[in-house]
Amino acid sequence: MLDDPIATGVSEISIPTGQVNNSWYTIDGRCLGDIKPTAPGFYINGSHKVLVR
Numbered sequence: 001m002l003d004d005p006i007a008t009g010v011s012e013i014s015i016p017t018g019q020v021n022n023s024w025y026t027i028d029g030r031c032l033g034d035i036k037p038t039a040p041g042f043y044i045n046g047s048h049k050v051l052v053r
Contacts, residue, residue, distance in 0.1 A: 021046055 024032040025044040036052070037043055043050050 022034055022045070024034070024037055026032065027042045027044065027049075032043070036045075038052070040053055041051075043052060
């Protein structure tokens with residue numbers, strides 16, 4: 001049981017300087033690795049949403 005019943009969430013995620021996250025993720029958060037997906041849909045690469053047609 002938690003002492004503070006109010007959820008605070010995540011305010012910021014930081015990546016150390018010099019490191020680049022080049023992984024691809026589905027819109028529901030599944031990691032696909034470093035290779036660009038070929039199936040149409042919305043993906044997340046780095047911190048950008050990308051539409052693959």
